[in-house]
Amino acid sequence: MSIIYLDTSALLKLYVQEKQSDDVYNLFKASENTGTSILTYTEMASAMSRAVRMQLISNDEAKEAWKKFLYEWPELNRLRMSSQLTERAASLAWQFGLRGYDAMHLASALTWQETLEAPVYLATFDRLLWGAGQQAGIAIWPES
Numbered sequence: 789m790s791i792i793y794l795d796t797s798a799l800l801k802l803y804v805q806e807k808q809s810d811d812v813y814n815l816f817k818a819s820e821n822t823g824t825s826i827l828t829y830t831e832m833a834s835a836m837s838r839a840v841r842m843q844l845i846s847n848d849e850a851k852e853a854w855k856k857f858l859y860e861w862p863e864l865n866r867l868r869m870s871s872q873l874t875e876r877a878a879s880l881a882w883q884f885g886l887r888g889y890d891a892m893h894l895a896s897a898l899t900w901q902e903t904l905e906a907p908v909y910l911a912t913f914d915r916l917l918w919g920a921g922q923q924a925g926i927a928i929w930p931e932s
Contacts, residue, residue, distance in 0.1 A: 790820040791908045792929070793897035794864075795890070796831040798911035799824060802860075803832075803853040804839055808913070808930070815911060815929065821904075823865030825896040827889060832857055867896045884920035893917060897926055 792815060801812040816822060836850045836857075845853070873895050881891035894910070894917060901908035910921045911929045921928050 791901075791904065791906055792816070792819040792822045793867075793893075793900060793908050793910050794822060794824045794828075795893040795897075795910070795912040795914065795917060796824075796828050796835055797913040797917075798929075799828060800832065800835050801913075803857050804836065804845055804849075811930065812911065821865065822863075823867055823900060825892055826866045826868055827892055829861065829866075831889060865900075867900055873899060880920065880924065884916070884923065886916060886920055890914060890917040890920070894921055894924060894926075897921070898924060901926060 794812075794816075798812055800806070801809040802816060833854070836845075836854055839845045840847050840850045869892070873892070876899065877888070877891040877895035880886060880894050881888065884891075884894075886894065893912070897908055897910045907927055909927045909929045910917075912918050912921065913930075918928055
């Protein structure tokens with residue numbers, strides 16, 4: 789796998805120690821090209837804040853994770869949003885019953901794959917997005 793699209797559920801595992809964090813780290817390091825949607829920036833802040841509220845990590849751990857994320861953010865291909873992408877995401881939301889941001893992630897990954905004219909793997913731990921991606925014809929990681 790050389791081109792990886794990380795949704796927030798996968799990217800978060802690089803900054804907050806969770807089950808399969810090591811797998812995501814190895815995937816990230818082995819990829820030639822890694823990207824995510826620009827909206828992931830906001831989702832990461834929300835996910836880290838939620839982890840603190842749920843007492844999964846301390847406030848200090850979250851601040852350190854956020855600092856590391858901000859430092860590494862420029863290394864990712866940050867896929868921009870557009871009216872066309874938003875319309876595609878709306879269609880995918882209807883087709884697969886996805887939440888809004890999940891539909892944007894799928895639309896972004898599919899559009900990136902078409903633009904690159906190369907296979908892109910969608911890395912996600914969201915089961916609904918995982919299934920929708922599989923049905924939409926994009927390779928999914930992890931495979932099960």
